[in-house]
Amino acid sequence: MNKKYIQCIGTFSIALPLLAAIILTGITSIVKAHLLGNFAESKNTYKTEQAQIAVLNELKIQHSKKQTQLKQWNQLLTGDSFTKVNERLRQSIADSNKTKTLQLTDAKRSTRPTYAVNAPRSACEFKLEGTFSEMQRCLTKLECRMPNLMINTMSLNSQINSNLLNLKLNYTIWENAQ
Incomplete structure (x- = not known):
């Protein structure tokens, strides 16, 4: 084999694919960390929102039970x-x-x-x-x-x-x- 081909083969068959693999691995790990970080944050936000919705539904039930009492109290406060x-x-x-x-x-x-x-x-x-x-x-x-x-x-x-x-x-x- 010729010496001038060994350098080209080494560059294009070993170094360039290795460099591409390192860059691709770096990009993949950065994207994965970014996506998983957003996923954890989104999961916490979702759980918090679900807890707030549950509390809101409970308050709506309590409010509907007391709605008649509030109407009576408003009637007491108006008129003579x-x-x-x-x-x-x-x-x-x-x-x-x-x-x-x-x-x-x-x-x-x-x-x-x-x-x-x-x-x-x-x-x-x-x-x-x-x-x-x-x-x-x-x-x-x-x-x-x-x-x-x-x-x-x-x-x-x-x-x-x-x-x-x-x-x-x-x-x-x-x-x-x-």
Whole structure:
């Protein structure tokens, strides 16, 4: 074999394929690392998103269960609040009045109390006469039905020569801005 062909054969049959293989291996490893790195990141993003979707679905279920309650609360906060409280109080008296001694003796609007919070509100005053347990039952029902009530003042006095009590309540009624 000629010496001048050995150099060409060595260059084109050994060195060039080896150089091409090294370059191809380098490019393949870089692309593989880039793709696998993105795959791991994408997998973590996917798992996070699936967890968030599961939490969102759970919140939607809870929200749909409470939607009726929210509608009731929105109805409580709109309209004439004194009339609503008065009607609910009379309904609670009718429900709680087992011995027929509990009576609403006075119901009127009162002056709006001053608070540091500038939120829409009104005030009302009620006077009740009855036994302690009936008043307690009645007011518990009222305050459970109307969570927008807050007691400002309350005075309780006993009647002379009687087992009945006089209760004077002043409520703040929180309302929606109209």
